[in-house]
Amino acid sequence: MIIRNIADVKTVEWGNGLSRRFLLRSDGMGYSVTDTIVRSGSKSRLEYRNHLEACYCIGGRGEVIAMDGTSHPITPGTLYALDQHDPHYLVADPYQDLRLVCVFSPALRGDEVHRLDEPDFSHY
Numbered sequence: 001m002i003i004r005n006i007a008d009v010k011t012v013e014w015g016n017g018l019s020r021r022f023l024l025r026s027d028g029m030g031y032s033v034t035d036t037i038v039r040s041g042s043k044s045r046l047e048y049r050n051h052l053e054a055c056y057c058i059g060g061r062g063e064v065i066a067m068d069g070t071s072h073p074i075t076p077g078t079l080y081a082l083d084q085h086d087p088h089y090l091v092a093d094p095y096q097d098l099r100l101v102c103v104f105s106p107a108l109r110g111d112e113v114h115r116l117d118e119p120d121f122s123h124y
Helices: none
Strands: 010-013 017-023 032-038 043-047 052-059 062-066 071-074 079-082 088-092 098-105
Antiparallel strands (some): 010 017, 017 032, 052 079, 052 098, 062 071, 062 088
16 A cells, blocks of 8 residues: 655656656556646646646646647646647646646656757657
């Protein structure tokens, strides 16, 4: 059995927020669970080429924007899943952080970070 408290997990500055990584590859579960903060007013170009990701909003507001320009509002109680390794924009409300619980498959190593200053979508 694995028991972890947010005060004891690996925290990574991923570019536009923090990712508190509760489960990693080394835990042997086959997936990762993170508690992710997306900083207010930020817009991130993201793509997960090696992972599928599902995110469940537990706080704040924002939107995920698909490559065709379709915007999907993200509010507490909303889940979005990137089931096709979808490149997307993740935008946090200008006045409040967005907080997501995310699941990655396969599991993250734990040291992955985004490179948001590059011209392409940040990926890992």
